[in-house]
Amino acid sequence: MRKFLIYTFLAISSIIMIYPLLWLFGASMKSNSEIFTSIWFIPEKIDFSAYINAWKSAGGYTILHFLKNTLLIIIPKILFAVISSSVTAYGFARFDFPFRKTAFALLFAVMLMPQIATMLPTYIMWREIGVLDTYIPLTLPSLFACEGVFVFILIQFFGGIPKELDEAAAIDGCGALKTLFYIHAPCIRPAIISIAVFTFLWTMNDFMTPLIYISSVEKYPLSLALRMSMDSTGQGYEQNKIIAMSILGLIPSISVFGLAQKQFTSGITTGGVSG
Amino acid sequence: MRKKTTYRNPVSTSKYTGLLLISPFLIGVAAFFIYPFISSFIMSLYNYRMNITPDFIGIDNYKNILSDKAVTESFCVTLKYIFTLVPLKMIFSLCVALILNIELKYMGVFRTIYYIPSTLGSNIAIIILWRYLFTTDGLVNQVLGITGLPAVSWYGEPVPALWTIVLLRVWEFGSCMVIFLAALRDIPKEQYEAAKVDGCGKVRAFFRITLPAIKNVFIMNFIIQLITAFQEFNAPFLITGGNPLKKTYTFAMLIYDEAFAYNNFGYANALSWILFTVTFIVISIILILWNRLKKD
Numbered sequence: 001m002r003k004f005l006i007y008t009f010l011a012i013s014s015i016i017m018i019y020p021l022l023w024l025f026g027a028s029m030k031s032n033s034e035i036f037t038s039i040w041f042i043p044e045k046i047d048f049s050a051y052i053n054a055w056k057s058a059g060g061y062t063i064l065h066f067l068k069n070t071l072l073i074i075i076p077k078i079l080f081a082v083i084s085s086s087v088t089a090y091g092f093a094r095f096d097f098p099f100r101k102t103a104f105a106l107l108f109a110v111m112l113m114p115q116i117a118t119m120l121p122t123y124i125m126w127r128e129i130g131v132l133d134t135y136i137p138l139t140l141p142s143l144f145a146c147e148g149v150f151v152f153i154l155i156q157f158f159g160g161i162p163k164e165l166d167e168a169a170a171i172d173g174c175g176a177l178k179t180l181f182y183i184h185a186p187c188i189r190p191a192i193i194s195i196a197v198f199t200f201l202w203t204m205n206d207f208m209t210p211l212i213y214i215s216s217v218e219k220y221p222l223s224l225a226l227r228m229s230m231d232s233t234g235q236g237y238e239q240n241k242i243i244a245m246s247i248l249g250l251i252p253s254i255s256v257f258g259l260a261q262k263q264f265t266s267g268i269t270t271g272g273v274s275g
Numbered sequence: 276m277r278k279k280t281t282y283r284n285p286v287s288t289s290k291y292t293g294l295l296l297i298s299p300f301l302i303g304v305a306a307f308f309i310y311p312f313i314s315s316f317i318m319s320l321y322n323y324r325m326n327i328t329p330d331f332i333g334i335d336n337y338k339n340i341l342s343d344k345a346v347t348e349s350f351c352v353t354l355k356y357i358f359t360l361v362p363l364k365m366i367f368s369l370c371v372a373l374i375l376n377i378e379l380k381y382m383g384v385f386r387t388i389y390y391i392p393s394t395l396g397s398n399i400a401i402i403i404l405w406r407y408l409f410t411t412d413g414l415v416n417q418v419l420g421i422t423g424l425p426a427v428s429w430y431g432e433p434v435p436a437l438w439t440i441v442l443l444r445v446w447e448f449g450s451c452m453v454i455f456l457a458a459l460r461d462i463p464k465e466q467y468e469a470a471k472v473d474g475c476g477k478v479r480a481f482f483r484i485t486l487p488a489i490k491n492v493f494i495m496n497f498i499i500q501l502i503t504a505f506q507e508f509n510a511p512f513l514i515t516g517g518n519p520l521k522k523t524y525t526f527a528m529l530i531y532d533e534a535f536a537y538n539n540f541g542y543a544n545a546l547s548w549i550l551f552t553v554t555f556i557v558i559s560i561i562l563i564l565w566n567r568l569k570k571d
Contacts (some may be wrong), residue, residue: 003379006374006377006379007379009374010374010375010385013371013389014385014389015447017388017391017392018388018391020404020408020414020446021391021392021404021416023401023408027407034414036410036413036417037409037412038417039414039418039421048412072297074283084300084303086300087296087297087299087441088296088297088300089298090296091292091293091294091295091296092293092297094284094293095284095292095296096284096290096293097291097294097297098290098291098294099291099294100293103297103300103434104291104302104303106304106438107300109308109446110304110308110497110560112502112554113308114502114505114506114549114550114551114554115506116508116527116530116547117312117315117547117548117550117551117554118307118308118312118315118505118535118547119530120311120315120318120530120540120543120547120548121310121311121314121315121544122307122311123534124314124318125306125310125311125314141303141307143299143303143306144299144300144302144303144306144307145297145299145300145303146300146303146304146307151300156519161310166285166286167285168286169285169286170285170286171285171288174286175284175286176284176292176296178286179286198297201394201395201396202396204398205395205396205397206397207397207399207509207513208509208531210507212535222399223398223399226400226403226523227513230295230403230406232398239407242403242533243403243407245318245400246399246400246403246404247399247400249399249400250395250398250400250401251395253395253398254391254395256550257391257394260302263386
């Protein structure tokens, strides 16, 4: 009986959680009038024409173009974040050095820093360097291990690697970096995957940074492109086009999450990260 | 967390190797945190506008903030938002985590389902979804109509408009819940069995065993939620646009507008500094109270 109650609660609440997404998916194949008249997510007549319109997208570019732009931001970011956070976490986890405690406290402070507070001066800094409307302000900061959370996850993973491995590596003549790449890298793989997935999802979700830095439509990532079509569509017509566009915009995130789900959950539960 | 050791790494005997390894992080902190803070403060003392030579005006920006009604209003909106969202999300996350912690089949499936919305965060597609859900003839009002409740003008009135954003963020409770779940899993089962033998009820076991065991995670989670809520920008900017009557106009939106819409960077930087100071004070108070509480 207790089991039954628990399952009923879980089932009903997960339907509530997931139904909006199903509805959105269904609505992308509905006619414009049906979107606002039926709460059932399966369309009366399946119609893919909205997707054809969505594919053509807006501003004279196809949605593929904006997806490519997004990837041009995401891929360097992932590479930078993985390398810089691993090296930094390795330094913290395995070495003793002057001011280690102070540096560790900084790591914590960075994590709690409200991003909005540093946004304006950073913007002016990039403006003075002269790289506005390029992807540099969006990607380069990842090279400096600025996501404290990632470093924390990795430090915990390093803690689980026996120190004897380092000693064996030293006897075989490995230096500090060689030990990291040949001995530790395979052990911290789940953490690296979590970092890659988080970077992917957060960059897909990020709206404010591209909004500030990217001004030409040609360079828009998906988020800005979608917003542009959302504003130009307005109320009235082509509702299903914008819905179809947003479904296309969700596919990368959902598929990445789906693919990495297993490794990923082990990463978050050990690191305790907020999405 | 790592134990404090005097461990000497065998692969490198120099005491500067570690420092060298974390140097990217140190450069990052200097370039993206320390420098912005200092320059932000300096700019806040100027009438700083793009394409115009800045002139020094001392603390005038701060004086103006004190008498600016828009600032007080958006600050109140942000506070209202925080006080509604954070407790709701925390309690809800903890309750669901407690249920998912019961050992039954298929719990992993439910956990994944609950987690999906939070991975989508402020994804613009979710914002579009939300705009459609809460329009006058949107899904939510249709459901209300079926259950016989009156339709709500979600974007037309201040309180419902703020609730649409709160509901979006509560819907994305997954990441907050997973953190609780991880903490709950770490509690040894023997403690509950011992409590049961001693005739301790479920409710008492929750307050005597569960809560004390997860208190650190709880406070950490609370602080993270607080900071995130305090900076809320995307959802109100894109869903309500701060309307109606600026009743969903958050502090972060004000900073953005002052800088990028009104080209008033000096003033916006002063606002940023206030945001930072308030966050810093609030977190310090929480941590100090927390340490007191622990000693008692």
